[in-house]
Amino acid sequence: MSEVITEISDSSFDSEVIQSEKPVLVDFWAPWCGPCKAIGPVIEELAGEFSDRIKFTKCNVDDNPVSPGKFGIKAIPTLIFFKQGKVVDQITGMVAKSKLQQAINSIL
Amino acid sequence: MEKADYDLIIIGGGPAGLTAGIYAVRARLNVILYEKLVPGGQIIVTDWVENFPGFPEGISGMELVDRMVAQAKRLGLKIENNEVISLDISGPVKRVVFPDGAITAHAVILATGAHPKKLGVLGEEAFLGKGISFCATCDGPFYKNKVVAAVGGGDTAVQESIYLTKFAKKVYLIHRRDQLRATKILQERAFANDKIDLIWNSVVTGVEGSDGLEKITVKNIKTGEFKEFPVDGCFIWVGILPNSGFIPDTIKKDEYGFIITDYKMETSAPGVFAAGDGRSTPLRQIATAVGDAAIAAFSAEHYIESLKN
Numbered sequence: 001m002s003e004v005i006t007e008i009s010d011s012s013f014d015s016e017v018i019q020s021e022k023p024v025l026v027d028f029w030a031p032w033c034g035p036c037k038a039i040g041p042v043i044e045e046l047a048g049e050f051s052d053r054i055k056f057t058k059c060n061v062d063d064n065p066v067s068p069g070k071f072g073i074k075a076i077p078t079l080i081f082f083k084q085g086k087v088v089d090q091i092t093g094m095v096a097k098s099k100l101q102q103a104i105n106s107i108l
Numbered sequence: 109m110e111k112a113d114y115d116l117i118i119i120g121g122g123p124a125g126l127t128a129g130i131y132a133v134r135a136r137l138n139v140i141l142y143e144k145l146v147p148g149g150q151i152i153v154t155d156w157v158e159n160f161p162g163f164p165e166g167i168s169g170m171e172l173v174d175r176m177v178a179q180a181k182r183l184g185l186k187i188e189n190n191e192v193i194s195l196d197i198s199g200p201v202k203r204v205v206f207p208d209g210a211i212t213a214h215a216v217i218l219a220t221g222a223h224p225k226k227l228g229v230l231g232e233e234a235f236l237g238k239g240i241s242f243c244a245t246c247d248g249p250f251y252k253n254k255v256v257a258a259v260g261g262g263d264t265a266v267q268e269s270i271y272l273t274k275f276a277k278k279v280y281l282i283h284r285r286d287q288l289r290a291t292k293i294l295q296e297r298a299f300a301n302d303k304i305d306l307i308w309n310s311v312v313t314g315v316e317g318s319d320g321l322e323k324i325t326v327k328n329i330k331t332g333e334f335k336e337f338p339v340d341g342c343f344i345w346v347g348i349l350p351n352s353g354f355i356p357d358t359i360k361k362d363e364y365g366f367i368i369t370d371y372k373m374e375t376s377a378p379g380v381f382a383a384g385d386g387r388s389t390p391l392r393q394i395a396t397a398v399g400d401a402a403i404a405a406f407s408a409e410h411y412i413e414s415l416k417n
Binding site for chain 1: 144145146148152153168169170173189191207236237238239241242243245246247249250251319320340341
């Protein structure tokens with residue numbers, strides 16, 4: 001299922017996220033972050049459900065410090081929803097799948 | 109004996125819930141565990157565990173979780189992701205209600221755990237994820253060569269402050285008393301660490317910044333003096349509160365909302381047991397959670413047996 005989640009970088013952030021016609025979810029994560037690892041499977045499940053309507057991406061903040069810096073991210077996991085290049089919602093920390101579903105439904 | 113979907117439902121997938129599950133499947137109970145997020149609970153955010161026996165070098169919280177989950181699953185524990193919204197214990201068969209349905213069981217183990225307390229100061233919410241944090245392993249690396257504050261004086265506050273010094277150039281550890289509550293070995297390490305400055309008898313009264321946190325105001329409760337500290341981050345470890353939202357009032361709790369049990373881990377409601385951080389107990393550790401849970405599962409097994417006779 002993970003092939004529906006695109007790994008993005010500082011250099012591809014603009015083309016993959018800002019220029020995207022579809023709404024985009026960016027999962028800012030790092031390998032040292034337990035909760036990030038823990039919510040990974042939840043995001044994969046959601047990607048399986050919603051990837052026809054939302055582009056699911058993940059950004060490793062260790063390898064790509066510029067993008068998280070731009071959005072003032074100082075805590076992970078942080079999920080940011082973009083629509084037409086604009087931030088429409090931001091969720092920090094571990095949250096229940098139902099909360100993420102709500103967030104997704106409200107931006108669709 | 110009335111019919112029910114399961115013998116036992118375990119609510120919560122931290123060390124207590126997983127341990128109860130391990131004991132229950134080995135007792136051949138028809139059991140299921142529900143976790144609202146992902147299995148692990150608060151140890152997911154614990155950088156290093158060195159007081160849980162069996163790991164001579166210590167072990168990361170996340171790895172310990174992975175091992176507990178693997179062990180429970182290997183033994184055949186069913187773990188499902190769903191959030192309990194209410195619990196009906198008025199009859200002999202207990203009913204656990206989810207947003208999308210309900211299931212029944214003869215016994216329930218509440219391994220619902222706890223969550224970190226907030227400071228309760230103005231502006232705190234606005235800086236969540238933008239300087240205010242509860243998780244050093246998640247957010248510590250964002251503070252490389254920065255100055256941060258940590259609030260609290262217990263094991264978590266001291267352990268995680270020491271961890272933060274791997275990244276931050278200075279950690280102000282702010283504690284409301286004139287001595288730490290943390291276990292002695294952690295105190296010794298904190299006192300020996302040049303990067304940790306202890307700010308005694310003090311509480312945080314304000315947090316300020318524009319896009320992100322920039323400074324905190326600290327009040328010395330002995331002298332009444334206020335002082336500002338420019339910091340990039342503020343980590344809060346001032347204790348925990350029980351996750352007891354859906355637990356009915358008919359189950360007795362202490363003044364802080366932690367569930368009261370007897371020595372068999374049974375609550376004031378027959379057939380409802382509690383284990384782990386959500387229980388009213390003098391010490392909240394992984395070791396105590398798994399101990400509680402073994403007793404709770406054993407007691408639940410006997411309770412279910414007694415119904416059959």
